[in-house]
Every structure is written in structure tokens, then in C-alpha cells.
Amino acid sequence: MSRSKSRAAARLAAVQALYQHDMEGTHLAGLLDEFHRHRLGGEIDDEVDDTQYAEAEVAFFDDLVKGAVARREEIDALIESKLAEGWKLERLDKTMLQILRAGTYELLARADVSTGTAISEYVDVAHAFFDARETKFVNGVLDAVAKAVR
Template identity: 70%
Template sequence: MSSRSLSRSAARLAAVQALYQQEMEGTATPALLHEFHHHRLGATIEEATYADAEVAFFDDVVTGALARRDEIDAKIEGKLADGWSLARLDKPMKAVLRAGAYELLARPDVPTPTVISEYLDVADAFYDKREKGFVNGLLDALAKDVRPA
């Protein structure tokens, strides 16, 4: 994997964490970005060093997903099974789906398979196989709508 790919993967994971934190605490976007820039991106935990996140990409995903949250939530909700609502999903799942949906909507420079694969990897950090299948199915269905072939 190239260093750019690794830095984007790190940015995506951090973006999901930031979106989760924002939903939990209601942190204003500038404060949220500041905290991640200064305390989280490229952090070292014990012996493992994580790839430095691509800061501009992180900023775009976080600010874009927050700015377009109502639109993104409506698109996600439209792909949920009957009887399901966004409110039934836990906060980490919402963060993963919002970040992935934002990329599908606003980042045509990133190929659809890359977006889906990357957010499956992010989901893997939080969930088991069943939830990863849910992320895959929802982002794939969303991609068919927002990025017709």
C-alpha cells in the first residue's frame, strides 16, 4: 500500500472517530478539527505507530459530513430496511456510514470500490462480520444511486 493510501486510511479512521465524538459531545467543528490536528492525527499508542493521516483529506471528510449531515442522513435512511431508522443505529455505525456516504457524494476523485473497501476496513476496527456486511450493503446501495455507472 502506498504512503498516500496509508495516510488516507488513517484519515478515514480519524474522521469516523471525530464524527463519533462530535455526536457524543456536540463539539463545534473548529474545536473538533483543532483537537484532532494537535492530539490525535498520527498518534503513537504504546509500541504501534499509526500512519500520519492526510490532514486535508481528514478535514474534508469531517467538515463535509457535518455540513451535509441532513442530506447524508436522509440518503442513509432511504437505504435502511423497512421499520429501521437512523436512530436505531449505534453512534459508531452512524459515523462510519456518514463518512462513507460523504465520500460517495462529494469525492468523485475516489473510486467507488475504494470508498467501500476503506470503510469496511474502518468498520472492522469496531465491529464483527455481520456489521461489516451491513456497511457493505448500505454503501453499495447508496453508491448505485449517487454514482450511477
């Protein structure tokens, strides 16, 4: 599998892991272990489609999850500063928030990934969960974050 596909899979898995961490308070080490053993390259539990999760780049996945959790306060403040006046993080859909957190972390900490690549990859992740309006929102917020941090 190409590096771009394995990184795309890692980004999607990172958003799912951050969501689980946020909703269930799963301890980080246990969460990473669960994803390593059952999600990264495992089968997708879907009655319609008998495909597998794409093989994810594990080190990249780990960095996204650990980094987004470790820098959460900084990331959340940055995201909130880019929202429309009167909007708070609490108003965002929980999945949307994790997409923005992972994307913001990547823009902050992964200079090896171009700004355009990082933004378009998280817009693609958003397409897995949302309609066009929300994917434009992801694009706009991450673009504003990138202008602030890059």
C-alpha cells in the same frame, strides 16, 4: 507512508471525530484542532500496544469531517432511505452511523475516489469496531448509496 495508508488513517480518524462531534457536541473548529494536534500521527494510548496513529492525510481528514457535518441532513436522509423497512437511524449503533456518514459523504463528494475504494475502505474501518455481520451491513448500505449517487 503511502497515500492509501495516509487516507485510510484519515478515514478512521474522521469516523472518530464525527463520533466525538455527535456525542459531545464539540465545536467543529475545536474538534479539528484537537485531532490535528493530538490524534493525527500522535501516539495511541494503549497499554498493550505502544504503536502510533498512522500519519493521516490532514486535508482529506478535514474534508471528510467538515463535509459530513455540513451535509448531515442530506447524508442521513440518503442512509435512512437505504435501510430495511421500519429501520431508523436512531436504531443504529453510534459508531456504525458515523462510518456510514463518512462513507456516504465520500461517495457523494469525492469523485477522485473510486466507488470500490470508498466502500472497501469503510468496510475496513468497520472491521476495527465490529464483527463480520456488521461489516457486511456497511458494505450493503454503502453499495446502495453508491448506486443512488454515482
